[in-house]
Amino acid sequence: MTVERARAPLSRSSSPGTGARLRRQPGSLVGLIVLITLTALALAAPIVGRYDPLLQERQSRFQPPSLRHFFGTDEFGRDIWSRVVHGGRVSLFTGGAVVLVAGVVGIPLGLLGGYAGGWLDASIMRFLDFLLAVPAILLAMAIIAVLGPGAVHAVLAVAVVSIPAFARLTRASTLALKEREFVLAARAIGGGPAYLMFRTILPNAASPLLVQATVAAAYAILLEAALSFLGLSTRPPEPSWGSMLNTGRSFLYQAPWYGLFPGVMLTAAVLALNGLADGLQRALGASPLGRATASTGT
């Protein structure tokens, strides 16, 4: 079909030079490097971790950081470096999975509401209002109260909390785009609603959504860590940054490094994603609705 031609005056004008502009943002470049490093460490955790993260060596409890144990050992003599890089898998997986789930649910909701308007739009918006009417961490906790604690349930809870931002952002773009000439042209040639929403409007709303995805990933990592910290996500002995911080704070006096390193990693991951989001936003000239920078703030 020739509808193809009607697409994307926006994306074409914004795509050349985006990479170059992104490279000129030092914050986002550093963020990208940190992020790639963390991902590589998490993926290669069984190799770079050197020890089994669950291996207990009773005789070497609370060893300070050394060449043998980069980040020291914990209350069961487990290697903290190994647990930190393995814990990174939980965090990065959460970030990715949450963005995927929240995007897959939120983006169509926003497209549908913005495109259809009327009662459908109104009911979608009221539903989102309701989700936003509850403080994020509280909503996540309520969902876990129903589902029961666990890593997968935590990802689901965080994803639900993240839906409104995606949906509202998509809706706003859809409202702005649906009266544009190229969309009207695509409709005139005979494009159906699904085609118009997903093939004509969505590609042109991609820039702010990309920024939003980055922010949402940072937010998801923080929120999941907060839930593990409260004992509502990953359960011991599985390593995760939040749960390590929770245990570590009971041994702050004997082993200050225990409460230190997981926090450094977590902060680095969030700073990196926020920096990347900032740079993307400037390079793409897009501004995400909702939370400009991720933080649990509780």
Added chain:
Amino acid sequence: MAQYVFVRLLQLVPVLFMASVAVWLLIYLIPGDPALALLGPDVTPEQLQLARARMGLDQPLPVQYALWLGRVTRGDLGVSYLNGLPVRTMLAQRVPVTLQLTAASLIVALLIAAPLGILSAVRPRSWWSRVASGYNALAMAVPTFWLGILLVLLFGLYLRWLPTSGYVPVWEDPARALRFLVLPAITLGAYVSAILARFTRAALLESLAQDYVRTARAKGLRERAVVGSHALQNALIPVVTVLGLQFGAFMGGAVITEAIFDYPGLGRMLLQAILTRDYTVVQGTILFVVCAFVVINLLTDLAYAFLDPRIRYS
């Protein structure tokens, strides 16, 4: 204005309705029989039957909801099945405790944010401005629970300056209460201070670029007076909004800070209730916090419209 208030109140109805249904459903969404969930596994079938009848579980669902809503609107939130206390009494004990922490953390946030935000707007290209934006990025990325741990480590364990857990009511012993409040208030306030500083800077930069500021300068006012009494006053409006929104969020959202410092507030009560499956307490707390959050957000919006005469929603 009256019409705006009315419309905003009307908009609350669907949100509160959905919230109440969701909170009510909470107890039905849990796998298994709610009566069983409330009584625990060691009950006889007769007791279970009795409890089901008493809880109205033999009625149709809409009737059950109506009965529940009727009780809730009369202030009857049920009884904790762990300690037998009415949820309302438990809430009444915890709310002042959380209010104390919330107020303290917002004061800390203001004390940090005001100088950072104002100075970095007045001198946008100075080193001070760079320090401020570095602080903002860091304060937003450092997870609350890690910041809390670091503060405990430094001020509680190494320097031994401040207590690391506990709560003293401010009306009983203000000096002691303050010592117990410092660390949790900084932990909770750091993030808000970053948001506030950003907003203050942006709002002040905007109002400094306005014509009336140029007029004030042109008529020879000192810079201090221009910034202090002309620009700042208008810049404060969005700042008030941010404060209001955070206040609402902290009513139930200070869970993590309360957990770190063993602070007996609402968030801690909710966490304990979730971990011990004390579902009436979970229901009551969430319902209370959602209502408080929604009402405070509404009041913030109204304050916004009230403070800025240009804003009149139609």
